[in-house]
Amino acid sequence: MLYSERDIYFIKKTFLLAKKAKGFTTPNPLVGALIVKNDKIISKGYHKRSGLPHAEIEAIRKTTLRDMKGSTLYINLEPCYHFGKTSPCVDEIIKNKFKRVVVSTVDPNPKVEGKAIKKLRNSGVEVSLGVLEKEARQLNEHFFKNMEKNSPFVAAKTAQSLDGKIASRTGLSKWITSKKTRDFAKSLRDEYDCILVGINTVIKDNPHLDGLKKIPVKIIIDPKFRLPLNSNLANKYPEKLIIFTSYRDKNMDNLLPFNSGSWPVLEISSRNNNSSLLVKAGLAKWNNLIIRGAKVFFLREEERGLPINKILRVLYDLGLMSVFIEGGAETIGRFFDDQLVDKVYTFIAPKIIGGRSAIASVAGIGNNEVQNVRYLNNVRVKKIGQDIFISGYTGI
Amino acid sequence: MLYSERDIYFIKKTFLLAKKAKGFTTPNPLVGALIVKNDKIISKGYHKRSGLPHAEIEAIRKTTLRDMKGSTLYINLEPCYHFGKTSPCVDEIIKNKFKRVVVSTVDPNPKVEGKAIKKLRNSGVEVSLGVLEKEARQLNEHFFKNMEKNSPFVAAKTAQSLDGKIASRTGLSKWITSKKTRDFAKSLRDEYDCILVGINTVIKDNPHLDGLKKIPVKIIIDPKFRLPLNSNLANKYPEKLIIFTSYRDKNMDNLLPFNSGSWPVLEISSRNNNSSLLVKAGLAKWNNLIIRGAKVFFLREEERGLPINKILRVLYDLGLMSVFIEGGAETIGRFFDDQLVDKVYTFIAPKIIGGRSAIASVAGIGNNEVQNVRYLNNVRVKKIGQDIFISGYTGI
Numbered sequence: 001m002l003y004s005e006r007d008i009y010f011i012k013k014t015f016l017l018a019k020k021a022k023g024f025t026t027p028n029p030l031v032g033a034l035i036v037k038n039d040k041i042i043s044k045g046y047h048k049r050s051g052l053p054h055a056e057i058e059a060i061r062k063t064t065l066r067d068m069k070g071s072t073l074y075i076n077l078e079p080c081y082h083f084g085k086t087s088p089c090v091d092e093i094i095k096n097k098f099k100r101v102v103v104s105t106v107d108p109n110p111k112v113e114g115k116a117i118k119k120l121r122n123s124g125v126e127v128s129l130g131v132l133e134k135e136a137r138q139l140n141e142h143f144f145k146n147m148e149k150n151s152p153f154v155a156a157k158t159a160q161s162l163d164g165k166i167a168s169r170t171g172l173s174k175w176i177t178s179k180k181t182r183d184f185a186k187s188l189r190d191e192y193d194c195i196l197v198g199i200n201t202v203i204k205d206n207p208h209l210d211g212l213k214k215i216p217v218k219i220i221i222d223p224k225f226r227l228p229l230n231s232n233l234a235n236k237y238p239e240k241l242i243i244f245t246s247y248r249d250k251n252m253d254n255l256l257p258f259n260s261g262s263w264p265v266l267e268i269s270s271r272n273n274n275s276s277l278l279v280k281a282g283l284a285k286w287n288n289l290i291i292r293g294a295k296v297f298f299l300r301e302e303e304r305g306l307p308i309n310k311i312l313r314v315l316y317d318l319g320l321m322s323v324f325i326e327g328g329a330e331t332i333g334r335f336f337d338d339q340l341v342d343k344v345y346t347f348i349a350p351k352i353i354g355g356r357s358a359i360a361s362v363a364g365i366g367n368n369e370v371q372n373v374r375y376l377n378n379v380r381v382k383k384i385g386q387d388i389f390i391s392g393y394t395g396i
Numbered sequence: 397m398l399y400s401e402r403d404i405y406f407i408k409k410t411f412l413l414a415k416k417a418k419g420f421t422t423p424n425p426l427v428g429a430l431i432v433k434n435d436k437i438i439s440k441g442y443h444k445r446s447g448l449p450h451a452e453i454e455a456i457r458k459t460t461l462r463d464m465k466g467s468t469l470y471i472n473l474e475p476c477y478h479f480g481k482t483s484p485c486v487d488e489i490i491k492n493k494f495k496r497v498v499v500s501t502v503d504p505n506p507k508v509e510g511k512a513i514k515k516l517r518n519s520g521v522e523v524s525l526g527v528l529e530k531e532a533r534q535l536n537e538h539f540f541k542n543m544e545k546n547s548p549f550v551a552a553k554t555a556q557s558l559d560g561k562i563a564s565r566t567g568l569s570k571w572i573t574s575k576k577t578r579d580f581a582k583s584l585r586d587e588y589d590c591i592l593v594g595i596n597t598v599i600k601d602n603p604h605l606d607g608l609k610k611i612p613v614k615i616i617i618d619p620k621f622r623l624p625l626n627s628n629l630a631n632k633y634p635e636k637l638i639i640f641t642s643y644r645d646k647n648m649d650n651l652l653p654f655n656s657g658s659w660p661v662l663e664i665s666s667r668n669n670n671s672s673l674l675v676k677a678g679l680a681k682w683n684n685l686i687i688r689g690a691k692v693f694f695l696r697e698e699e700r701g702l703p704i705n706k707i708l709r710v711l712y713d714l715g716l717m718s719v720f721i722e723g724g725a726e727t728i729g730r731f732f733d734d735q736l737v738d739k740v741y742t743f744i745a746p747k748i749i750g751g752r753s754a755i756a757s758v759a760g761i762g763n764n765e766v767q768n769v770r771y772l773n774n775v776r777v778k779k780i781g782q783d784i785f786i787s788g789y790t791g792i
Contacts (some may be wrong), residue, residue, distance in 0.1 A: 358756070364751060366752070
């Protein structure tokens with residue numbers, strides 16, 4: 001189907017509006033709305049964060065009923081149909097006498113999924129659906145993954161030399177890429193709900209893992225509970241810290257219902273546990289972390305380590321809709337082995353580190369063969385200063 | 397210094413002419429020449445291969461003395477001053493009454509190095525030197541390296557996944573990149589005098605290592621002389637094969653002057669050795685190869701294997717002015733360890749192979765640290781179909 005240049009023009013503008021809140025609307029999608037009359041934008045709005053008004057309501061509030069009458073509403077996602085934290089937008093649109101609504105994509109949320117479009121049409125509003133649909137899905141790639149797979153969107157980031165090394169043979173990794181590149185990589189954290197690393201990365205690099213504009217939740221996969229209490233992650237914003245472990249003190253066997261129920265997850269936090277019990281068990285470190293506000297989850301370790309799919313399940317249940325994995329090589333390799341990575345960000349410093357015992361960016365078990373390993377989709381390549389940035393999608 | 401747009405325009409044309417013979421002029425440089433009168437090109441020429449006329453002579457022969465009188469000669473490299481396979485071009489230029497000569501760079505050959513420029517000026521010819529000098533040096537990067545360092549120009553090529561793997565954990569390496577990329581990589585061989593690999597690559601992949609337009613010389617580093625007689629390299633064009641080994645049959649100790657002289661190199665070939673001695677020594681395989689036309693060089697093995705710098709020395713002495721290394725990871729790593737690589741060609745298929753035991757593109761000992769590993773210079777990035785091609789210079 002072909003769309004008018006005018007529609008494409010205004011829909012692109014809704015994308016730009018929507019993007020302003022990138023990383024801040026979770027679990028909601030990014031939405032921008034424009035009210036256009038006689039080819040003039042008379043109002044605009046975007047969804048700023050969960051709990052605040054939806055984009056179309058923002059736009060509607062900023063204008064008058066008289067102006068809206070007979071106008072066109074441009075919006076990158078189907079208006080909502082259901083009562084959430086706000087009342088359904090579809091009813092507001094009908095009430096305000098819009099003549100036409102231009103929408104990029106249907107809302108994949110099963111509670112909506114075309115129902116709002118149908119209701120608009122039944123109420124006599126003209127609806128054009130599908131303008132820049134592919135781009136609109138990509139804009140909300142996290143949200144679409146969430147709704148369609150009931151799972152967080154997962155991205156893996158590496159910063160490596162041209163020969164694929166993330167650390168030299170002596171273990172040094174600071175820094176392979178330039179400051180400019182690292183700042184850019186930091187800004188990507190702002191787009192994600194949480195940053196995930198393996199415990200070895202924490203012990204070796206003692207990272208902060210913060211974004212440029214926000215403090216994301218940090219996830220540590222730490223089977224043996226080796227997290228140092230004096231680490232940056234345990235000290236700065238510990239309330240933003242989630243630890244997955246399988247470690248249990250022998251004294252805890254009677255305290256933790258490890259085998260109770262089919263879902264072997266137990267959260268220990270000051271909110272839902274009796275911390276005095278933990279102290280009694282001598283688990284001072286654990287208790288200390290929990291008092292600081294961190295969360296600890298227990299998962300039964302499997303042959304290859306903690307079960308990644310269950311970790312993602314827990315994160316999703318916690319409302320963490322997107323995960324940014326920052327290493328190390330084994331942790332990233334685990335996610336690739338289990339085909340749980342949606343997007344890849346690779347920063348390449350064009351230099352050769354070399355070394356048969358240097359660390360390559362993706363470990364794990366790996367693929368047996370090479371010919372049928374799938375190419376990433378939508379690969380983009382750009383230079384950042386002296387470095388090269390490559391991104392793409394696995395298409396899982 | 398600023399040059400006129402006209403001069404830049406015509407000098408760029410000499411580059412294009414010169415490039416037509418890329419890979420075929422060794423040990424001579426790539427040279428293109430234009431004769432321009434009243435802003436019109438009245439003749440042109442380029443150096444097609446060693447032994448054939450120089451570029452300016454080509455151009456001069458195609459026109460008349462009358463036309464040349466008062467014209468300008470454009471040429472990317474200083475005309476020759478010395479008698480080689482041809483008489484000095486500088487004298488031809490003076491004889492033919494050129495008014496002006498525009499040259500990009502001085503010829504780095506110690507036999508020339510500005511002498512021709514001086515002679516032209518002393519003879520009343522106006523000379524403009526330095527137009528697009530940097531580009532002209534890059535055009536003849538092999539030749540400049542040869543003249544300035546008395547050593548072959550060395551390039552290392554890898555074809556790898558986004559995570560730097562050249563083979564999966566099971567050792568498979570065919571094919572990581574696409575057909576289109578591999579054909580392009582093949583065309584790069586045409587630009588080099590010889591292709592170098594380690595014996596493991598020969599045994600594992602049984603490659604041909606030919607270019608698209610020419611059959612280059614192939615070099616195998618094979619310390620234990622494991623080259624299979626039925627390999628492609630030993631069968632197709634064995635006269636183009638050079639093997640470096642340290643293997644010596646115990647019967648050979650009395651035959652080979654291994655310790656005679658300071659330069660521990662011995663060439664065995666049907667040309668300069670008594671092959672009956674070898675047969676007598678029971679070295680049927682060696683003799684077989686030599687009868688086919690291959691050359692075998694002996695070098696004393698050092699701690700890390702055969703001495704790479706001596707191999708390059710031998711190649712240079714043989715007139716092989718540029719070397720294209722195609723692997724494997726250990727061979728390429730050796731060259732990087734010894735800082736003997738001038739140029740890097742990396743083909744990246746944006747796919748993740750993964751695997752802690754998969755093979756990364758550059759092995760060897762490697763750098764101890766990462767921060768001070770130098771970035772490549774003049775890095776170029778381009779897409780070839782689905783793959784990404786990155787090249788750069790080490791600046792050694």
